[in-house]
Amino acid sequence: MPDSTLPNKRRRSAKPRIERAALKLFVHDGFDAATTREIANEAGVSEGALYRHYKGKDELALSLFMTIHNRLGVMLRDALASEGTIEQRIYRAVEAYCQLADEDWLLFSFHLVSLNRYLPNDTRRDDDPVSILEKIVAAMMEAGDVPKSDPAVVVSMCLGVVMQTGLSKIYNRISGPMSDHVDILSKGVLAVLMQK
Structure with missing residues (x-):
């Protein structure tokens, strides 16, 4: 049977x-x-x-994109909202980003190369990674932990540090896992935040 x-x-x-x-x-x-x-x-x-x-290729692609996009938002929020110095929190956030990239490089690559396709439909959602980061950075500015500036500009610059490195890895300009670069990426993000 x-x-x-x-x-x-x-x-x-x-x-x-x-x-x-x-x-x-x-x-x-x-x-x-x-x-x-x-x-x-x-x-x-x-x-x-x-x-x-x-239903088709579009639904499949959006599902793949949003799976990692939403997970990234949660990981970054958890890393930055936890206790510790600014340096420790930034290190944990960059480490989480790099670990997620290393966990499934193909999915992470798709996320990076697809941002311009899907993010215009996902802006200003309370739980999207960029909005989460903007709120956290604005709170850091309000508390006097980092210099005051436009949180959207500062977050864009911070994301550029890690995202451009990821794109360079996609284009085979950087080898090895992203986690190998957590220290220098954290210092770059911190320099942007502190406006040094």
Whole structure:
């Protein structure tokens, strides 16, 4: 007698393969160049299997992007809201960012190269990473922990320190894990915050 759970197991195992195949194609070929047929072929599933999990390429890409984007917001908030000196909190935030990058470089790469596609739809949400950082930096300024300035500009500059390093890694200008660079990245972010 056939195992009645087999189709469900196949469906569940197809989704991670579809997501990995999509990430690979999105990062290496570009979102616009990748088709649902190519994603399915790369995943070793039928195109119909992809549509059982996602309405199409757009929904798949947005889901992948938001998964890491939302996680990043929580990690940064937790690192910066914890006890310690400004230096310790910045170090923990940069360390969390780098560890997330190293945990799944392909997904992280997709996040970095897709920011301009998805962030315009995600601005000024209370729980988006940039809004979280702006609130924390504004509170640091209000408390006198860092010099007063425009929190949005300062956060943009701080993010530039780590994000540009990530982009350089995508373009093979930097080798090794991002975590190898936590010390220097933390010092760069701190220099921006302290406006030195």
